[in-house]
Amino acid sequence: MAALLSPVVVLVALTVSAILLLSAHPTAAKSGTASFYTPPYEPSACFGEKHEGVMTAAANEDALWHRGDACGKVYKVRCVGGTNQGVARPCKKGKTVTVKIIDLCPSNGCQATIDLSREAFAHIADPDEGIINIAFEEYVMQRFSLT
Numbered sequence: 001m002a003a004l005l006s007p008v009v010v011l012v013a014l015t016v017s018a019i020l021l022l023s024a025h026p027t028a029a030k031s032g033t034a035s036f037y038t039p040p041y042e043p044s045a046c047f048g049e050k051h052e053g054v055m056t057a058a059a060n061e062d063a064l065w066h067r068g069d070a071c072g073k074v075y076k077v078r079c080v081g082g083t084n085q086g087v088a089r090p091c092k093k094g095k096t097v098t099v100k101i102i103d104l105c106p107s108n109g110c111q112a113t114i115d116l117s118r119e120a121f122a123h124i125a126d127p128d129e130g131i132i133n134i135a136f137e138e139y140v141m142q143r144f145s146l147t
Helices: 002-021 061-068 118-124
Strands: 022-026 030-037 056-060 074-082 096-105 114-117 132-143
Touching: 030 074, 030 118, 056 061, 061 096, 074 114, 074 118, 096 114, 096 118, 114 118
Parallel strands: 030 114, 056 096
Antiparallel strands: 022 132, 030 132, 056 114, 074 096, 074 132
16 A cells, blocks of 8 residues: 555655746736737747747837747736727626736837736727737746745
8 A cells, every 4th residue: 555655755845846946826917008919920030930828928128028039928917998088888897817928019019018818808809999008917937946
């Protein structure tokens, strides 16, 4: 029986260690605006031709890009209201979306803090609104060690 218990104990210990080693936590929420862009999402400024999924975003050059430091960062975004009175209730109540920054939204053409993929935008708001007010927070990976 001890021989059967040992692999189970090891598996549990490894699982707990993995959970503790990489744990995401949000930073303080900020406010801004979000717009959206449509496929194709590649090539991107951060990952070239590598496909990173569709829940992605481009960082505004002035607000989030920071000379490419935004690449790969993960943000949780929530719609808090419309900007142009085009849709009576643009936000999808209680919805948030988590996106990965894969691209740059140049300041000369970017009309928002963050430019979401169309799929990410549609998850939290009606695309007919075009630009929405948002609350967003970065998710930072923390590393822990067991002693």
